[in-house]
Amino acid sequence: MDRDEILHYLKTSNRNGDLFQKADETRKKHCGDKVHLRGIIEFSNHCCRNCLYCGLRRDNKKIKRYRMPPQEIVALALKIARKGVKTIVLQSGDDFWYKRKTIASIITNIKKQTDAAITLSLGERPLDHYRNWRDAGADRYLMRHETANPNLYEMLHPGKSLIERLSLLSALKDMGYQIGAGNIVGIPGQDLKDLAEDIWLIKELDSDMAGIGPFIPQKDTPLSNCPPGDLELTLRALALIRITSKNIHLPATTAVATLDRKEGLLMALKAGANVIMPDFTPQRYSQKYQIYDNKQNITLDMAKAVIFKAKRETGKDKGDSLKCRHYKRHPEA
Numbered sequence: 001m002d003r004d005e006i007l008h009y010l011k012t013s014n015r016n017g018d019l020f021q022k023a024d025e026t027r028k029k030h031c032g033d034k035v036h037l038r039g040i041i042e043f044s045n046h047c048c049r050n051c052l053y054c055g056l057r058r059d060n061k062k063i064k065r066y067r068m069p070p071q072e073i074v075a076l077a078l079k080i081a082r083k084g085v086k087t088i089v090l091q092s093g094d095d096f097w098y099k100r101k102t103i104a105s106i107i108t109n110i111k112k113q114t115d116a117a118i119t120l121s122l123g124e125r126p127l128d129h130y131r132n133w134r135d136a137g138a139d140r141y142l143m144r145h146e147t148a149n150p151n152l153y154e155m156l157h158p159g160k161s162l163i164e165r166l167s168l169l170s171a172l173k174d175m176g177y178q179i180g181a182g183n184i185v186g187i188p189g190q191d192l193k194d195l196a197e198d199i200w201l202i203k204e205l206d207s208d209m210a211g212i213g214p215f216i217p218q219k220d221t222p223l224s225n226c227p228p229g230d231l232e233l234t235l236r237a238l239a240l241i242r243i244t245s246k247n248i249h250l251p252a253t254t255a256v257a258t259l260d261r262k263e264g265l266l267m268a269l270k271a272g273a274n275v276i277m278p279d280f281t282p283q284r285y286s287q288k289y290q291i292y293d294n295k296q297n298i299t300l301d302m303a304k305a306v307i308f309k310a311k312r313e314t315g316k317d318k319g320d321s322l323k324c325r326h327y328k329r330h331p332e333a
């Protein structure tokens, strides 16, 4: 499928059935029936960036900020692994209070006590931080490209550029991280051509994972009055990524679950998704991690129930990348 075809399918809503079926077949052929679980810890909502869409943005004075102490993060990670979830995702705003060494020691401590994979999602940092964390045992890095349109990127992310973002992603890949890109569907200012570029870029990057979710307004941001992204369009984008990028890991994201609390996750699993990311952040913290309004809390039980409903299996191993450069490194993947 080339860019024009992707665009054509993005525009065509009357053939959703065909598209989702093709995506589901591709998922089955290239990824199998396992749905991998990734346990998220949102350990800090402090952020030095000012992204227009995000409730954690620096200029949001309404949000109550928190930081989890390193020992609490480690203890929670071990608890998640004991529940059989073999990937721990450490996520936060871009928060430099946690120094390079602090994060490295969190990673070392978790790795000493469990064989779970560690995914970092800590935003933009100097390359020596990334290298150090990789040496400490981090396996994966999630950093969405957010939008493939460079002008829109600059409008949404004051002082930042898409080139910078992409060069960090490629540096992470060179360090041996499994990388996760991804974008927001229906972010104000985006058109369908931009969205087709997002799908194309994910393929070109040969990303191991891609997180795709609809835009959802957050009341204390400059985009508070903009309409949310369209769920159906998000599912079409998901299906098209599955069809074009084949063996990529694709989560049924929290934003999809937020737009349709009853059916969102199930619909995503049927449109090509093969990962769910339950949130283990203690509620006293997670209620403050409002990147957008009314964020759904995906629990482990909820994830297992929807996997059962979709007639799929819960992955019991780490669910490493299915891309061959990692397959060589992790023959068990």
Ligand code: 5AD
Pocket: 053, 054, 055, 144, 146, 183, 184, 213, 214, 215, 216, 217, 218, 255, 291, 292
């Ligand atoms: N709507 C949808 N997604 C958002 N994110 C941040 N704010 C929003 C929003 N208002 C996404 C970004 C970020 C991820 C953690 O959450 O893509 O990378």
